[in-house]
Amino acid sequence: MPMIDLDGRVAVVTGGSSGIGLATVELLLEAGASVALCGRDETRLREAEAGLRARFPGAKLYAARCDVLDPGQVRAFAAASEAALGPAQMLVNNAGQGRVSTFADTEDEAWAEELRLKFFSVIHPTRAFLPQLERTRDAAVVCVNSLLALQPEPHMVATSAARAGVHNLVRSLATEFAPKGIRVNGILLGLVESGQWRRRFEARPDEDRHLDWAAWTARLAGQKHIQLGRLGLPVEAARAILFLASPLSSYTTGSHIDISGGHSRHA
Template identity: 60%
Template sequence: MSFQVEGKTAVVTGGSSGIGLAAVELLIKGGASVAWCGRDEARLLHSKDYILQKYPEAKVYTQSCNVLDKSDVTRFAEAVKSKLGNVDMLINNAGQGRVSNFENTQDEDWLKETELKYFSVIFPVKAFLEQLKQSDCGSITNVNSLLALQPEPHMIATSAARAALLNLTHSLSHEFVQYGIRVNSILLGMVESAQWKRRFEQRSDTELNWEQWTANIARNRGIPMQRLGKPEEPAHALVFLASPLASYTTGSTIDVSGGFNKHL
């Protein structure tokens, strides 16, 4: 199925691994020009090499960028416009979860979580907004978490910040409709990531392989599909919402949690 992104230009923040890189690859396969950024220079270079080896004709641009540094993001946006032209699709994908309950969450940790979840979206939106206004299919798509609607006591600060991001996404969808820019998000459940890989390497039961170990986690957490998601699965939802295929969808979310949601 075509996502109808051929000839379009997309930006993916946090695009050097995991869900972000999976979204980059889907967009390139669909014929889009893609820019992506990340803080880890080595990982960024590796991701670019990986893409160009598979898609040598792809139009790509990468740049090391801290999405919490406004001037850094502004420079990235200017470079993207210079290299690839105005952007049609912005996918905001940055930030890991913080494991802590109320008692062991320090005051500064609440601020750090809010900054990470909020300004990793606000700064890119500000930097690329004028470019998106020039597009005939402008879109902003945010990677969010099921925690926004289904908070976990052991991730209290992250849950609160995720709920704030969901609210912000909905507000922007209404404000930006005047510019023809759609704003949506996906809500992640438990997805395979570098974090889970590190935990697997430190597991106590070394007799279990990756599939068995993650399946046990999924069953114990009550995920009906009894497995963790794979990065390409939320990436498909992201690219769909970003693409012209979702032309009548704004202020919406797609739940990508394997049925883990407990709400209607």
């Protein structure tokens, strides 16, 4: 049973065809919201859409291929979403994966690519949907970010720096949008089960082949000093997103929720 009734509200989720984005779409639909989602991979998007329509046959759902780094595509997605479902009241900016690299092996092109991805995956959708958010009540923007924003890792130097910038951007947008009645918040992810971790598991060395997924991730959690002893689940991140996107958090803006299972070491 959903924790809140979002019937009559419209939510938009970028990167909504897999992982945390898809889990967020599912929770929003369970709560009765109309949902527009987008993704870059057409095949994966249509598979996700088919699964959602089978599970929620009466739901109001719109799915479109869109590269959030292309402002024209994002503007077109915003217009089509509004035409299909009405003006958005909730926008979830779900950024992409991290880049593993140190300062020594990160070239200028890689820096530019990572900074562009992390910033403009927030900037383009927020800019495109802002006119809709301004026309609705209890509007909210949620940005999916990483604990790297406050707890950088040297082997992810470019991603850590970009994540810190997005953390600051959330605070700036919250201040600017508050007079418009729009709340802006974020979540800070630790290690969450994903396709990226599954691929690392499949590529594990021969000496680790005796470990199944549960044992391998439990060992990883121990190595990373995650107090809860496991990786997070996409739905656990999605629950925090639902809270921040909905009126459940009506007096919260410029804030971040830590979803790291105790991995956080920052003050």
